[in-house]
Amino acid sequence: MRSYTLTAPAKINLYLEIIGNRPDGYHELAMILQSIDLADQIEVRSLSVDTIRVHCNHPQLPTDKSNLAYRAAELMTTQFPEAFSKYGGVEINVKKHIPVAAGLAGGSTDAAAVLVGIDLLWKLGLTQSELEELGATLGSDIPFCVAGGTAIATGRGEQLSPLPSLDHIYIVLAKYRSLEVSTVWAYKTYRQQFGSSYLRDESLAARASAVHSGEMVKAILKKDATEIAQKLHNDLERVVLPEYPQVLQLRELFANQQGVLGTMMSGSGPTVFALTESEQQAQAVKLKIREAIPDEDLELFVTRMTTHGIIIRNS
Numbered sequence: 001m002r003s004y005t006l007t008a009p010a011k012i013n014l015y016l017e018i019i020g021n022r023p024d025g026y027h028e029l030a031m032i033l034q035s036i037d038l039a040d041q042i043e044v045r046s047l048s049v050d051t052i053r054v055h056c057n058h059p060q061l062p063t064d065k066s067n068l069a070y071r072a073a074e075l076m077t078t079q080f081p082e083a084f085s086k087y088g089g090v091e092i093n094v095k096k097h098i099p100v101a102a103g104l105a106g107g108s109t110d111a112a113a114v115l116v117g118i119d120l121l122w123k124l125g126l127t128q129s130e131l132e133e134l135g136a137t138l139g140s141d142i143p144f145c146v147a148g149g150t151a152i153a154t155g156r157g158e159q160l161s162p163l164p165s166l167d168h169i170y171i172v173l174a175k176y177r178s179l180e181v182s183t184v185w186a187y188k189t190y191r192q193q194f195g196s197s198y199l200r201d202e203s204l205a206a207r208a209s210a211v212h213s214g215e216m217v218k219a220i221l222k223k224d225a226t227e228i229a230q231k232l233h234n235d236l237e238r239v240v241l242p243e244y245p246q247v248l249q250l251r252e253l254f255a256n257q258q259g260v261l262g263t264m265m266s267g268s269g270p271t272v273f274a275l276t277e278s279e280q281q282a283q284a285v286k287l288k289i290r291e292a293i294p295d296e297d298l299e300l301f302v303t304r305m306t307t308h309g310i311i312i313r314n315s
Contacts, residue, residue, distance in 0.1 A: 004044050007039045007313055008041070008098075008112060009036060011036065014033070017235055028156070029156060031154075031157060032151070032163070033151050033157075035305065036303045036306055040096050040109060042069070042094055042095075044091075046087060046089075057096060072111035075134060083123075090114075099175045101181075102270065105144075120312070141157060148308045150165050166220065166305045169275055170279050172282050176298055178297050179270045182268075189239040216228065230261075232262045234265055236265070236267070244270060251272050254285070259284060282304075
């Protein structure tokens, strides 16, 4: 049976601005997204029977239709029934390295890898933009996870404009294993508390386009790590940090460490990240955080920014 093994990188938000309400009920967003080296490994294998099977080494993750990787395979079977009939079903093995429910797009990147893997298995010849369009029907982060690198994301996060890729900045990630923050709750609470400040419909596009020339983009164009760190911004911190003291504590601890250029919560949390200029500095910061919080529930990772999304390891 033919198979492909793919690397599926996580992502962090360097910038997240909530602009207003969309007619479809989602929020109009302006974000800058960044792929990181921390990645899951996905194996997609042909089956001789017309079914989808998902296996995962992480006990917390479901392997049924509630799993985004399963839904990505299911989407491909409905979109390309002739290929499904010709090549049969797929078996998906997910080897998790990205923490679960962390605001790092772990589920989305697994789904993106499944789309790429089945495209290869079934010899569909889809373009990257076609894969991104398919992914957008499943989740707002999936198009970026396909493409990877550094990008501006607007709309509900699915409209991408690539930026020059960054790979020289190191990152320390901190996440309590048992702590989860509902993305739906975070956005709903933000709307309840700050919805009165939302822009009107006619101003949404103008504000979103302004991000393309914003201060963070200028810092990225210069590849200036210090300036990038100074321009970090996440509107969702306004509702998550007051409600989750553990997340706030991590952010404050990172902010007080020598060698940290800047720190912020990623997405809707609860992961907090710190930027450093070198791996040595990142390892030193990780050690200091571990000394300050010896709790085994706290997961710490050292990684770096990367220039790619889904890549094929072997076939």
